[in-house]
Amino acid sequence: MSYCASRFHTVRRNTLEVKVGQVGVGGSNPIRVQSMTTSDTQDISATVKQSIALAEVGCEIIRITAPNVPAAQCLKDIRARFTAAGFGHIPLVADIHFLPAAAMEAVEHVEKIRVNPGNYADKKKFAVKEYSDSDYDRELQRLHESFTPLVLRAKALGRSLRIGTNHGSLSDRIMNRYGDTPLGMVESALEFLRIAESHGFKQMILSMKSSNPKVMIEAYRLLVDRMNREDMRYPLHLGVTEAGDGEDGRIKGAIGIGSLLYDGLGDTIRVSLTEDSVYEVPVAQALVKKAMSLWQPPATLTASPFARFASSADAIDPFHFTRRPTQSLPLSPAALVGPEQPPRVIVRVPSIDGLAETAAQLATARLADTPAEGLLVSVATTADLQSAAAHWSSIIGHWSFPPAVPALVIELSQSLSADMVAATAETLPAGTVFLRTFGADDIEVLLAFVQFTRAHGHTLAVATTANDLTALAPALPALGDDRLLFTLSTPIGSVAGVNAHPTGAHRALVEQLRLAGSRAPLWIRNTSDTAVNGDPSFLSRLLDAAILTGSLLCDGLGDLVSIETEADPARSTRLAYNVLQGAGARISKTEFVACPSCGRTLFDLQTTTQRIRAQTGHLKGIKLAIMGCIVNGPGEMADADFGYVGGAPGKINLYVGKTCVQYNIPQAEADARLIALIKEHGKWVDPSPVSA
Numbered sequence: 001m002s003y004c005a006s007r008f009h010t011v012r013r014n015t016l017e018v019k020v021g022q023v024g025v026g027g028s029n030p031i032r033v034q035s036m037t038t039s040d041t042q043d044i045s046a047t048v049k050q051s052i053a054l055a056e057v058g059c060e061i062i063r064i065t066a067p068n069v070p071a072a073q074c075l076k077d078i079r080a081r082f083t084a085a086g087f088g089h090i091p092l093v094a095d096i097h098f099l100p101a102a103a104m105e106a107v108e109h110v111e112k113i114r115v116n117p118g119n120y121a122d123k124k125k126f127a128v129k130e131y132s133d134s135d136y137d138r139e140l141q142r143l144h145e146s147f148t149p150l151v152l153r154a155k156a157l158g159r160s161l162r163i164g165t166n167h168g169s170l171s172d173r174i175m176n177r178y179g180d181t182p183l184g185m186v187e188s189a190l191e192f193l194r195i196a197e198s199h200g201f202k203q204m205i206l207s208m209k210s211s212n213p214k215v216m217i218e219a220y221r222l223l224v225d226r227m228n229r230e231d232m233r234y235p236l237h238l239g240v241t242e243a244g245d246g247e248d249g250r251i252k253g254a255i256g257i258g259s260l261l262y263d264g265l266g267d268t269i270r271v272s273l274t275e276d277s278v279y280e281v282p283v284a285q286a287l288v289k290k291a292m293s294l295w296q297p298p299a300t301l302t303a304s305p306f307a308r309f310a311s312s313a314d315a316i317d318p319f320h321f322t323r324r325p326t327q328s329l330p331l332s333p334a335a336l337v338g339p340e341q342p343p344r345v346i347v348r349v350p351s352i353d354g355l356a357e358t359a360a361q362l363a364t365a366r367l368a369d370t371p372a373e374g375l376l377v378s379v380a381t382t383a384d385l386q387s388a389a390a391h392w393s394s395i396i397g398h399w400s401f402p403p404a405v406p407a408l409v410i411e412l413s414q415s416l417s418a419d420m421v422a423a424t425a426e427t428l429p430a431g432t433v434f435l436r437t438f439g440a441d442d443i444e445v446l447l448a449f450v451q452f453t454r455a456h457g458h459t460l461a462v463a464t465t466a467n468d469l470t471a472l473a474p475a476l477p478a479l480g481d482d483r484l485l486f487t488l489s490t491p492i493g494s495v496a497g498v499n500a501h502p503t504g505a506h507r508a509l510v511e512q513l514r515l516a517g518s519r520a521p522l523w524i525r526n527t528s529d530t531a532v533n534g535d536p537s538f539l540s541r542l543l544d545a546a547i548l549t550g551s552l553l554c555d556g557l558g559d560l561v562s563i564e565t566e567a568d569p570a571r572s573t574r575l576a577y578n579v580l581q582g583a584g585a586r587i588s589k590t591e592f593v594a595c596p597s598c599g600r601t602l603f604d605l606q607t608t609t610q611r612i613r614a615q616t617g618h619l620k621g622i623k624l625a626i627m628g629c630i631v632n633g634p635g636e637m638a639d640a641d642f643g644y645v646g647g648a649p650g651k652i653n654l655y656v657g658k659t660c661v662q663y664n665i666p667q668a669e670a671d672a673r674l675i676a677l678i679k680e681h682g683k684w685v686d687p688s689p690v691s692a
Ligand code: SF4
Pocket: 595, 596, 597, 598, 599, 600, 601, 602, 627, 628, 629, 630, 631, 632, 633, 636
């Protein structure tokens, strides 16, 4: 296994430095933030204006689409005017799909060229064809001939290239040999890398984007593994493509990009949002700041038995998603935890007195499809415990809300002994979850709590760290996994003597559970102690929740989730479900795949996305793509069920899967026709009064 990122610490991968104009990417440079203009490239003034706006908010590399040769020619004036405006130090990148001629023009004017190996010189026809080895070699030879002139010209002019693979637009050749897989994405890039290297060209950056963070994470890890095997050290450009807008777009981007940055992978990033591009930059900057605050020098980890991801017996396979097998556990009468169950959502209640109010708020907030499945309250004394019990019995006595009764989850202070809690426990409903922290010296206390909770049919959530669990491990066989949960206690502390990041500390805890033979479920708690770099802003808290929860879920870890950094219970619930949806772990609403728009876009993507979301956002389990153009849109829609794609100015094409079923519909009719199409395929449900 040559993949060698640390899974507990952020040790930056050692890469070549690639120069994009004056900006170094990889090597010892900071992680660079980039974005893309959305104007028509041939509208030179608008494109220069957008480039200046991006530069002024701190964008370090700016990409501009060059859909054809005339657009590529405009890059000359754009570069000149951008430089004249005082931004000569900021490199421009031409985004090329399909047309080598556009790339050959663009390379004369801008510092970097992005090519998509899925369509550079290849027409994608979604053709199913068996490629014999000689067919395949012939295709590679054709590719060599098409790509070589660009490589040679880039080399002569001192330009760099990005080999930018997208999951949704793999070539027919790759699709037929490797399928629509991370391996196919990696092979697609390697074909281009080998051609460039055959000409002694190394100024390349690679990307493996997908709208699915899980696929994207696996593809980048696999790429690093393959590059290591071939002794290649090219920097990585990270991005989750077609992530959409608003909270959902930010969450998806943070899951994919953040997870890899915390693995130590990634040298430049773009957060794609279906919003004005200037809004992408602060999100990317916040991600970069978090990751760079975690960087550890590689030397600190050399002696650590935990230093490497994926030892042969690891709990996590970095290349294939497998959910960690766990013991089944009833959280409440309506919610099981464990195998085949979606991760459950726990919500913190601000105070014991607020229990009833929170329960009512969560019900009246029309959260029937996104219920809080446990309400978490802290108690410091036995009087608090009695008060919580009294409030709870009054709540469940009057429970008539559409979501089922949640579990009561009580966080106990360290001053409460098992005996003190047991004295009140009879007034609490069976199945109450008690959360308590256990340190390395607490074996006896732990055994006492297990005995008490078992005797009353309660569940014990053990908060501890990987290090403390090493000391507690001898007790685990006696505890069994029945009615036992684990979660991370804070402060997180170190793993193998070096401070771990929150995701790494959870992985280490799971690794210790595996070594101890425990299959107890894992509760991912997002608290102020699991925040990275202590920024209290809403954006920072959102990113922390998405990175920690999302990256663990994408690793197959996590059975319960709470976002306790959000004080408002309804907001906390919504954020938890949005993160679960972003990670593909629990689907509670329509999944939107929306391109960020660019110079090819044929309609207003932002207002269209919002309008379609308002009409179809309740269709749980449906994946709907809204794409700006037919040149790239259908290819990039990946596995969407239905597609709304710009076909021509003012005209929309509708898709079912990858098949276009209605062409050139006037845009004014397209929303209604899309809904009719969804109905025709039996996928429509009317919005319910509760979930509307
Ligand atoms: S799908 Fe969207 S972002 Fe991609 S090329 Fe078309 S308009 Fe541009």
